Every structure is written in C-alpha cells, then in structure tokens.
Amino acid sequence: MAQIEEKPGERPFTTPPLTHEADKTAVSARNFGRILGAVVILLLLIGLFPNLVPGNLNERFQTFVTIFLGIFIEAVPFLLAGSLVSGLIEIFVDKASLARYVPKRAVPAAFVGALLGFAFPVCECGVVPVTRRLYQKGLPVSVGIAFLLSAPVINPVVLASTYVAFGWGPVLIGRFAFSILIAFIVGLIFQFAPPQEILLSVDDHSHDHDHDHFGMAVGNGRVQRLWQAMTIAGDDFIDMVRYLIIGSMLAATMQTFVPQSTLISFGSGPVTSVIAMMVLAFVLSICSTVDAFLALSFVNTFTTGSILSFLVFGPMVDIKSALMFLGVFRRRVVLYLILLPLALTMLITIFINLNLGW
Amino acid sequence: MKQTIKNILLIALGIFLLSRLLNGTLSFYIHPRFNGLTLLTAVGLTALGIGYAIQQRRQAAHAHEHSNEHDHEHAHIHSHDVSWAGLFLLSLPVVLGLLVEPRPLGASALQNREINIGTDVSLTSASAPEGSELSIVANAGERNILDWLYLFQRSTDPASFNGEEAHVIGFVYRDDRFANTQFMVSRFTVSCCVADAAPIGLIVEWPDTAVLTSDSWVEVTGTIQARTFNGIEIPVLVADSVLPTETPSQPYLYQ
Numbered sequence: 001m002a003q004i005e006e007k008p009g010e011r012p013f014t015t016p017p018l019t020h021e022a023d024k025t026a027v028s029a030r031n032f033g034r035i036l037g038a039v040v041i042l043l044l045l046i047g048l049f050p051n052l053v054p055g056n057l058n059e060r061f062q063t064f065v066t067i068f069l070g071i072f073i074e075a076v077p078f079l080l081a082g083s084l085v086s087g088l089i090e091i092f093v094d095k096a097s098l099a100r101y102v103p104k105r106a107v108p109a110a111f112v113g114a115l116l117g118f119a120f121p122v123c124e125c126g127v128v129p130v131t132r133r134l135y136q137k138g139l140p141v142s143v144g145i146a147f148l149l150s151a152p153v154i155n156p157v158v159l160a161s162t163y164v165a166f167g168w169g170p171v172l173i174g175r176f177a178f179s180i181l182i183a184f185i186v187g188l189i190f191q192f193a194p195p196q197e198i199l200l201s202v203d204d205h206s207h208d209h210d211h212d213h214f215g216m217a218v219g220n221g222r223v224q225r226l227w228q229a230m231t232i233a234g235d236d237f238i239d240m241v242r243y244l245i246i247g248s249m250l251a252a253t254m255q256t257f258v259p260q261s262t263l264i265s266f267g268s269g270p271v272t273s274v275i276a277m278m279v280l281a282f283v284l285s286i287c288s289t290v291d292a293f294l295a296l297s298f299v300n301t302f303t304t305g306s307i308l309s310f311l312v313f314g315p316m317v318d319i320k321s322a323l324m325f326l327g328v329f330r331r332r333v334v335l336y337l338i339l340l341p342l343a344l345t346m347l348i349t350i351f352i353n354l355n356l357g358w
Numbered sequence: 359m360k361q362t363i364k365n366i367l368l369i370a371l372g373i374f375l376l377s378r379l380l381n382g383t384l385s386f387y388i389h390p391r392f393n394g395l396t397l398l399t400a401v402g403l404t405a406l407g408i409g410y411a412i413q414q415r416r417q418a419a420h421a422h423e424h425s426n427e428h429d430h431e432h433a434h435i436h437s438h439d440v441s442w443a444g445l446f447l448l449s450l451p452v453v454l455g456l457l458v459e460p461r462p463l464g465a466s467a468l469q470n471r472e473i474n475i476g477t478d479v480s481l482t483s484a485s486a487p488e489g490s491e492l493s494i495v496a497n498a499g500e501r502n503i504l505d506w507l508y509l510f511q512r513s514t515d516p517a518s519f520n521g522e523e524a525h526v527i528g529f530v531y532r533d534d535r536f537a538n539t540q541f542m543v544s545r546f547t548v549s550c551c552v553a554d555a556a557p558i559g560l561i562v563e564w565p566d567t568a569v570l571t572s573d574s575w576v577e578v579t580g581t582i583q584a585r586t587f588n589g590i591e592i593p594v595l596v597a598d599s600v601l602p603t604e605t606p607s608q609p610y611l612y613q
Contacts, residue, residue: 037443037446040446040447040450044453044454044457059464059466060466061458062458062461062466063463063466063467065454065455065457065458066386066387066458066460066461066462066463066467066552067463067467067552067553068451068454069387069451069454069455070387070388070551070552070553071551071552071553072451073375073378073384073387073388073392073396073451073551074387074388074392074550074551074553076375076399077392077395077396077398077399080399080402080403227413230406230409231409231410231413233406234368234406234409234410237406238364238368238440238444238448239444241447241448242443242444242447242448245447245448245450245451246447249450251553252553255553256467284553284554285553286550286551286553286554287550290389290549290550291550293549293550294549294550294554296549
C-alpha cells in the first residue's frame with residue numbers, strides 16, 4: 001500500500017522535468033512557443049488589469065515594457081538590414097562561386113570566416129540571417145561560426161565607434177585581436193563536427209529557390225529577381241524577429257528584476273571584475289555598434305581586462321543573440337556557442353589582469 | 359488568413375514606430391541618433407507588408423489562369439507560412455506598446471537598480487575617462503545633473519564650487535535611507551537605448567519633502583555645497599525652491 005501511494009505522489013514531480021532535460025532536441029519549437037505564449041498572456045493580463053496586482057509590480061511591468069521596446073526598436077533596423085543582405089545573397093550569390101572563394105583547408109578557412117565581417121558589415125542582429133543564408137549556400141560550418149562570432153566586432157562601424165570612445169590603445173587593439181582569435185579558435189573546434197549535428201535541418205525552401213533561380217533568370221529578368229530577393233528577405237526577417245522579440249523580453253525581464261548595482265559593486269578584483277562585466281554584457285544585450293560608449297563609463301571603476309571582456313564577449317553572445325542562434329543551430333550547439341567564447345574570453349582577460357599591467 | 363494577418367502586423371509595426379517617432383515618445387526608448395534609422399525601418403516594414411499583399415493578389419490571379427501542374431512554380435514566390443505563435447510574437451511590440459502608456463524610465467526602475475546614493479561609485483557611472491574632451495557648461499545655472507557630477511569628479515578642489523547657483527530638472531527619488539529633509543533629483547543617462555540607462559542624481563536639501571511625490575518631475579533651484587560621503591566629495595544642492603514641472607521631451611541625459 002505504502003509503495004503504491006508513494007509512486008503517484010512522486011511521478012508528477014520527477015517525470016516532467018526529466019523528459020524535458022533528456023529530450024531537449026525533441027522538444028519542438030512549437031512547444032517552446034506555447035510555454036512562452038502562456039507567459040506572455042500572463043504579462044498581458046497584468047497589463048490589462050493593473051489594479052489586480054500590487055502597485056510595485058505594475059510599475060515594474062511599465063519598466064519592463066519600456067526596456068523591452070528600447071532593445072527591440074534599437075535592434076530591429078539591423079535585423080531588417082541583415083535580412084535584406086540575406087535575400088540578396090540568396091538571389092545573386094551562387095554556390096559555386098562561394099565555394100571557389102572559401103579556402104578548403106581548416107585553418108585558412110576559419111581565419112577567412114573570422115575576417116569575413118569586413119565583407120559583410122553587419123552587427124549581432126544582422127549577422128544571424130546572413131550566416132544562415134550562407135550556410136544554405138554551402139558555407140562550411142566552421143567558417144560560418146567564425147563569421148557569426150567575429151562579424152559583430154570586425155567591421156568598420158564598430159572599429160570607428162571603439163576608436164572614438166577609447167582612442168588608439170590596448171582596448172581597441174585587444175578588442176579586435178581577441179575577437180578574431182576567439183572566433184578563429186571556436187570555428188576551428190567546430191571544424192571537426194559533422195554539419196548535420198550542428199545546423200537545424202534546412203527546410204525544402206532553399207532547394208525551391210535554387211530551382212526558381214534558374215527559371216527566373218531565363219524568365220522575367222532583373223526586376224523579378226529583386227522582387228524575389230525582397231520576398232526572401234521578408235521571410236527571413238519574420239523568421240528571425242520572433243527570436244529577437246523573445247530575446248528582448250528575456251533581457252528586459254532580467255533588467256527589471258535583477259539589481260544591476262549589486263553586480264557592479266561586486267566586481268573590482270582581477271577575476272571578479274571580469275565575471276561581473278561578462279554577466280553584464282550578457283544581460284544588457286546592447287548592440288555592438290554602440291557598446292563601446294557604454295563601456296567607457298566603466299573605465300574608472302573597472303579593470304582593463306574586464307572592460308575588454310565586456311567588449312569582446314558581449315557582441316559574440318548575449319541573451320538576444322543567443323536566442324537568435326536557436327534559429328540556425330541545434331540547441332546543444334547554441335550552448336557550446338555560449339560556453340566556448342565565455343571560457344576563452346575569461347581566460348584571456350583574466351590573464352591580462354593578472355600578468356600585464358594594462 | 360495567416361498571410362493577411364502577417365501583412366497587417368508588419369504594417370502595424372511600421373506605423374507604430376512612425377507614430378512614436380512623430381509624437382516624440384521614441385526618445386523614451388532610444389537615443390535620438392537612431393531616429394533616422396527608425397524612420398527607415400518603419401518605411402521598410404510598411405513596404406514589406408504592402409509588398410506581400412500585392413504579391414498575394416497577383417499570385418491569386420495567376421493561380422486562377424494556370425492549372426495545377428505549375429504548382430511548384432508558385433510555391434517559391436509565396437512567402438512562407440508563419441505559425442500562430444510567430445504571429446502572436448510579432449504582434450507583441452505593438453500590443454505592449456499600445457497597452458502601456460509611453461513613459462520614460464522613472465523612480466521605480468531606479469529602485470530596481472538599487473542604486474546606492476552618495477557612497478557608491480556607480481552613482482557616478484557617467485564618469486568620463488581621464489583626459490577625455492568634455493566641454494563643461496560655463497554658466498553654472500545652465501548645468502544639468504550630469505554636468506555637475508562630471509565637474510565634481512574631475513575637479514581637484516570641489517569645495518571651490520560651494521555657493522554656486524544651480525538650476526536642474528529631474529524626477530524625485532526617495533527611499534528609507536534619506537533623512538526627512540532630503541531627496542534626490544535624478545535623471546537617467548542613456549548612451550544607446552534604455553537597456554543601458556544608468557541613474558544619476560543630486561542630493562537635494564529641502565525642508566518640505568513630505569509633499570513631494572516620488573517619480574514626479576521637479577525643477578530645483580538652489581546653491582551647490584560639497585559634502586563628503588565615505589571619502590568621496592559629492593555635490594549637494596541646497597534648494598531655495600522646488601517646483602513641479604512637466605516631463606521634459608528629452609527625459610534622459612546623453613553623454
């Protein structure tokens with residue numbers, strides 16, 4: 001009797017989380033969407049009936065919405081631009097020429113990937129649809145990952161803003177050198193994994209487009225192809241904007257409820273300052289084109305290594321970009337894409353703090 | 359059906375951004391330097407929605423003419439199907455934006471940041487790096503809160519500002535740590551969007567704090583006194599008058 005009673009009591013507690021954990025990849029995006037939907041409906045209810053919740057929470061909801069819209073409005077132009085580039089790539093770049101320009105051997109390939117940002121000046125929101133499109137065009141996984149991680153920093157706009165903020169010095173040089181280095185290393189690591197275990201299975205539409213691409217060129221010419229590029233850009237945008245919205249909401253939630261000053265006051269040592277600044281970069285989710293100006297305000301209170309960790313790690317991975325990675329990679333790969341840059345950035349910047357008096 | 363909703367949502371998002379830009383509330387969310395970019399985006403999103411709609415109508419007409427054998431050819435130009443969850447998410451920025459009245463970050467956000475007044479360096483996180491170019495407003499009466507903090511942080515002798523006249527605008531912030539005769543007149547500094555907003559403030563000495571409501575905007579006139587808190591010299595504003603005022607159209611200060 002006792003045994004029978006125990007079992008039903010235990011089950012509801014233990015089994016659901018277990019299946020959740022074990023079957024991570026099997027949990028469909030739809031399920032994820034449903035859970036999220038429930039959360040959002042709850043938030044909407046709070047918004048609709050503000051009297052039902054304590055005053056403080058209502059104010060926090062207001063703060064949440066303001067920060068959410070701030071992150072979203074700031075990021076959405078860059079996502080749109082990235083989608084546009086993606087649409088143009090789909091129509092005007094063919095697989096053969098891409099294959100011709102990308103080196104075959106692993107080391108030069110990852111290196112090219114890390115420097116590709118100069119060819120496609122996009123920031124962390126725009127880079128995701130572009131990378132996804134390049135993968136569909138047959139770009140090697142390692143090159144794409146190196147590009148994905150480095151492009152938000154390795155481009156003229158970010159170079160300029162970092163120079164304006166910090167001038168010529170260790171921060172500027174370190175930011176660019178370490179971004180390239182880390183992107184290169186992570187790209188190389190992924191060189192050894194089979195692509196089908198890394199990328200989400202691409203639906204039939206890339207095949208479809210190749211097909212039309214052919215037909216269209218014969219048919220209605222340039223205008224039609226541009227029209228088509230716009231359609232693809234729009235599809236890409238709508239596909240990725242979901243992740244951006246979820247990511248912005250998560251970031252806004254963190255900002256509304258996690259006290260920032262605790263984090264900041266916690267970090268002054270060579271190690272703790274790096275951790276604090278990396279957590280801050282992850283949570284803030286601000287665009288790489290402007291983060292240098294924010295980092296500037298921490299210069300007096302934080303170690304140079306930690307400022308560098310903020311400027312190197314933040315553009316590679318933050319809440320909103322990690323969410324957007326989910327539209328390209330398998331979940332486990334997204335986890336590695338967070339952890340590898342995290343570990344490498346920490347290693348480098350803590351070393352700087354301890355051994356070099358920058 | 360879903361396609362139509364998608365088009366409507368795209369256009370709605372475009373119009374939403376445009377309306378926030380036109381009525382000036384966009385500056386509650388992001389730095390004004392993004393205004394041009396936001397305008398482009400609003401136009402782009404609206405164009406995208408209209409473009410999709412035109413395409414669908416053409417396709418419908420086209421599909422009518424042809425038989426089913428060309429099916430695959432239509433499939434390509436069709437934009438993709440979106441899930442209901444996707445549509446729902448796409449609607450969120452507009453829905454939440456319309457649901458919650460646009461308001462700049464205020465005292466409640468400051469509370470969440472648990473800012474520590476006076477003793478915490480993060481209070482002056484708007485600090486300039488050594489040797490950076492900064493034009494300090496020469497006329498004391500025109501300096502804003504940020505200018506005063508800059509000035510104090512960079513000065514070797516903050517006491518030399520004692521008695522200078524100050525005139526600043528900000529929102530009222532109070533918590534348990536304040537004496538009855540003190541409050542803080544605060545602003546947020548923003549370098550990109552509200553995600554990086556950092557609170558700054560001047561401590562105001564004013565006998566009649568009981569009538570002040572937290573988060574309301576006030577115009578404070580008085581004189582500056584340097585006080586020492588935990589070894590840091592900070593400016594304290596001894597007020598002659600504290601008057602309620604409208605929320606400024608640019609609620610944040612920009613570095």
